[in-house]
Amino acid sequence: MDGNGRWARKRGMPREYGHSVGARVFKAVSTYCQDRGVEYVTTYALSTENLKNRSRQELNAIFLLLKEYIKDALVTAPKRNTRVKFPGDRSAFSPELIEMMDEVEEKTSGYKYLLNIAVNYGGRDEIVRAVNRLIAGGYKSVTEDDITSALDTGNCPPPDMIIRTGCELRLSNFMLWQAAYSEFYFTDTLWPDFGEKDVDAAIEEYSRRQRRFGSA
Ligand code: IPE
Ligand code: MG
Numbered sequence: 001m002d003g004n005g006r007w008a009r010k011r012g013m014p015r016e017y018g019h020s021v022g023a024r025v026f027k028a029v030s031t032y033c034q035d036r037g038v039e040y041v042t043t044y045a046l047s048t049e050n051l052k053n054r055s056r057q058e059l060n061a062i063f064l065l066l067k068e069y070i071k072d073a074l075v076t077a078p079k080r081n082t083r084v085k086f087p088g089d090r091s092a093f094s095p096e097l098i099e100m101m102d103e104v105e106e107k108t109s110g111y112k113y114l115l116n117i118a119v120n121y122g123g124r125d126e127i128v129r130a131v132n133r134l135i136a137g138g139y140k141s142v143t144e145d146d147i148t149s150a151l152d153t154g155n156c157p158p159p160d161m162i163i164r165t166g167c168e169l170r171l172s173n174f175m176l177w178q179a180a181y182s183e184f185y186f187t188d189t190l191w192p193d194f195g196e197k198d199v200d201a202a203i204e205e206y207s208r209r210q211r212r213f214g215s216a
Pocket of ligand 1: 001005007046050
């Protein structure tokens with residue numbers, strides 16, 4: 001979901017305004033993805049690097065939006081058959097936020113459509129925490145399957161397609177392990193401008209890709 005800050009600045013508004021519009025857009029877009037039959041949606045809401053390098057003021061605004069999102073999800077997710085999860089290292093968060101995340105994860109755990117909201121998430125950090133979990137569990141050597149299931153994303157299938165908005169052509173530490181065979185879709189559209197027609201365009205493009213997974 002890249003481009004919130006630039007979108008707001010272009011309008012002479014503070015970056016935080018871009019995040020609040022971005023959060024609204026995420027709700028609409030994730031709902032539309034489900035309407036289009038996408039069963040697994042993951043959003044990169046805040047990276048481990050964002051948490052280290054953004055101002056306190058911007059981070060506070062993002063955490064407030066996250067809390068509002070969770071309060072809303074407690075009511076709306078069950079109605080939409082949606083399971084909400086938060087991949088990422090939540091140990092850096094306030095006890096209040098951790099409790100809210102645990103609560104919505106627990107209350108929605110039985111539903112069909114998965115919505116992963118990655119916060120304080122980094123692909124490298126996730127792999128390191130996964131390996132440490134396995135070591136703590138007594139593993140002396142590991143397989144690819146061991147690491148996959150020890151990741152925060154657990155048994156969620158790897159992403160078929162990764163969409164990045166906001167002009168940048170990089171992965172920025174997103175799902176490094178899981179992205180091994182993902183299709184990439186980059187668009188100049190800034191996240192707050194992303195909408196249903198952009199989802200349609202991405203799905204259309206996906207249908208044209210030939211996935212070979214290393215075969216001839
Ligand atoms: C993405 O928008 C959302 C977060 C990282 C929280 P940015 O905040 O990166 O917006 P730009 O890239 O500065 O426009
Ligand atoms: Mg950015």
